Amino acid sequence: MANRLSRSTSPYLLQHADNPVDWWPWGAEAFAEARERGVPLLLSVGYSSCHWCHVMAHESFEDETVAAYLNEHFVPVKVDREERPDVDAVYMEAVQAATGQGGWPMTVFLTPDAEPFYFGTYFPPEPRHGMASFQQVLEGVHAAWRDRRDEVDEVAARIVKDLGERQSAYGASVTPGAKELDAALAGLVREYDADNGGFGGAPKFPASMAVEFLLRHHARTGSEDALRMAADSCEAMARGGIYDQLGGGFARYAVDRTWTVPHFEKMLYDNALLCRVYAHLWRSTGSELARRVALETADFMVRELRTHEGGFASALDADSDRADGSHAEGAFYAWTPAELREALGEQDAAFAAAHFGVTAEGTxxxxxSVLQLAADGAPGDADRVASVRERLLAAREERPRPGRDDKVVAAWNGLAIAALAETGAYFDRPDLVRAALDAADVLVRVHMDNSGRLARTSRDGVAGDNSGVLEDYADVAEGFLALAAVTAEGVWLDFAGLFLDSVLHHFAAPDGTLYDTADDAETLIRRPQDPTDNATPSGWTAAAGALLSYAAHTGSSAHREAAERALGVVGALAPRAPRFIGWGLAVAEAALDGPREIAVVGAADDPATAALHRTALLATAPGAVVAPGAPGSDEFPLLHERPLVGDRPAAYVCRHFVCDAPTTDPAVLAASVGNTPGG
Structure with missing residues (x-):
């Protein structure tokens, strides 16, 4: 018999709809039930492509005995962290503060007033490695609730008080300048893995936002250290097992420091961010590897994550079924020599094994083995490599595919829109620009209500019940600004302005700090606020970037000042934790450079206009904004009073609306907005 989760739009919650656990979705009804019964709540937080979430579900939540005990003594609440990042953030902060670590599944016990008093992540079905079993944890918490209630209430009150005191006052810092950005570069140099690329040790995550900062820092300063770290990290990831050498796209992270073995789940946000970074690396260097990876990653997103409605699904699972019916992580992606021989025959299998690093021992x-690319191979092997890849990909398609979390998350679609629009424009792929436009249409048509407010998620063309958080408004605005620059359609600038007005009115504090939830959102035990970048740009730094770009387009001092206030935290964190403020550093580079405002005036069907427009889009000047349009057009404020020059299309380059002399020559424009080797 299905439980209450059967009415959910979250694929993760629906995976638990047939559990014997009597799950409740997060909401006032669950807390009212706990008060009426006088029992605590078990809050279990995870997401659809989380490997250990599935493990704990199978081991414990599908167990009739465990479920019966849980149902009798607790009100169990299941939350999809991707739908409710605010709930996840508040309680994850408590878990990390209490245990020194965090992760998913997250397991938290709450009072009926939503106050946490006991925490953990994954619990095994029996005692293991000094860890109590889940049943033992349930029994211990029940006993404490029954026999030591005063102590439990005291602990819960103290935790909530401590969380409130941890609320940071970031607004006093000053917008970072060249000194702070140089200090951030020095910090990244110290953390750089010169042998393997990337930053830090195992597990190793793709530092897409730090790489974006490095590319912008190089463009502004000419720092060879910055460019070397960016290019070498991107090459190491592209050749490693973290990159899908057959189908394109990146896995979530590598479990080792050499990028060899990934955690195989593929997230939309990683691939959107990395697609854009590789496109920008090509723009800066002309790297053929960067061009190939950007396009393959874009094609992966469109091929495997695009939904029927035109949006982009959240993720592909790490796990899938094997041929024998068992379920394992990486089963879809890994190869043995025997499997190569079956797909390719003896000779081509030997060639593929050497080319992709498949060994008898396995990696x-x-x-x-996870396929890797140690070298590109001899020039004469290109056709053979292409044939081998095509046949292996076809053979892989016969395997059981990983599950797909097909909910559409507004923020992550905003990131994908930016990546696809720019990649399509750089490499003359109008189909990618069209895919970006389709996704933008879904966000406007499905996620936006009549007042301009955003829903966090949708599924099958129906908006979910959860309100958008700061990153949704900021990343969607970022995507729409990129789309406006590529398509010359000013309506996307207008939508971005609408969402950024919501940021100013509902997410900003008087001192310029930003909250992750709106002022009219559900009240939690504290209002979440985190400026640090993690797997994606924080809502805070993403908002700073979009506000800065919008101000450059419109001349709005309110948006510029809000961006500068938000960037204050970057100056504080840049020297100490540059890896965790990467997008903020990239935005600070744009602010320091201007950013430059490029207006391209000319008829859309004139090849001379197209040449100037392409040159403007390829500008490496940090955060440059581009406004293309016909003379007299009101699509963009930057086009106002920008005439043709001698009846020829022209480009105007400005900073803070103070402009250089216009030019009709793409080469002159290129020199004024940064070198463009990719062009």
Whole structure:
């Protein structure tokens, strides 16, 4: 019999709809039930492509005995962290403060007033490695609730008080300048893995936002250290097992420091961010590898994550079924020599094994290897490599595919829109620009209400019940600003302005700090606020970037000042934790450079206009904004009183609306907005 989660639009919650656990969705009804019964709540937070979430579900939540005990003594609440990042953030902060670590599944016990008093992540079905079993945890918490209630209430009150005191006052810092950005570069140099690329040790995550900062820092200063770290990190990831050498796209992270073995889940946000970074690396260097990876990653997103409505699904699972019916992580992606021989025949299998690093011992589990690309191979091998890839990809398509979380998250679609629009424009792929436009249409048509407010998620063309958080408004605005620059359609600038007005009116504090939730959102035990970048730009730094770009387009002092206030935190964190404020550093580079405002005036069907427009889009000047349009057009404020020059299309380059002399020559424009080797 299905539980209450059967009415959910979240694929993750629906995966638990047939559990014997009597799950409740997050909401006032669950807390009212706990008060009426006088029991605590078990809050379990995870997401659809989370490997250990599935493990704990199978081991514990599908167990009739565990479920019966849980149902009798608790009100169990299941939350999809991707739908409710605010709930996840508040309680994850408590878990990390209490245990020194965090992760998913997250397991938190709450009072009926939503106050946490006991925490953990994954609990095994029996005691293991000094860890209590989940049943033992349930019994211990029940006993404490029954026999030591005063102590439990005291602990819960103290935790909530401590969380409130941790609320940071970031607004006093000053917008970072060249000194702070140089200090951030020095910090990244110290953390750089010169042998393997990337930053830090295992597990190693793709530092897409730090790489974007490095590219912008190089463009502004000419720093060879910055460009070397960016280019070498991107090459190492592209050649490693974290990159899908057959189908394109990146896995979530590598479990080792050499990028060899990934955690195989593929997230929309990683691929959107990395697609854009590789496109920008090509723009800066002309790297053929960067061009190939950007396009393959874009094609992966469109091929495997695009939904029927035109939006983009959240993720592909790490796990899938094997041929024997068992379920394992990486089963879809790993290869043994025998599997190569079956797909390719003896000779081509030997060639593929050498080319992709498949060994008899294996680089993964049970003698299987994750495909890697140690070298590009001899020039004469290109056709053979292409043939091998095509046949292996076809053979892989016969395997059981990983599950797909097909909910559409507004923020992550905003990131995808920016990546696809720019990649399509750089490489003459109008189909990618069209895909970006389709996704933008879904966000406007499905996610936006009549007042301009955003829903966090949708599924099957129906908006979910959860309100958008700061990152949704900021990343969608970022995507729409990129789309406006590529398509010359000013309506996307207008929508971006609408969303950024919501940021100013509903998410900003008087001192310029930003909250992750709106002022009219559900009240939690504290209002979440985190400026640090993690897997994606924080809502805070993403908002700073979009506000800065919008101000450059419109001349709005309110948006510029809000961006500068938000950037204050970057100056404080840049020297100490540059990896965790990467997007903020990239935005600070744009603010320091201007950013430059490029107006391209000319008829859309004139090849001379197209040449100037392309040159403007390829500008490496940090955060440059581009406004293309016909003479006299009111699509963009930057086009106002910008005439043709001698009846020829022209480009105007300005900073803070103070402009250089216009030019009709793409080469002159290129020199004024940064070198463009990719062009």
């Amino acid at each position: 993964f589990e049970e003698g299987a």
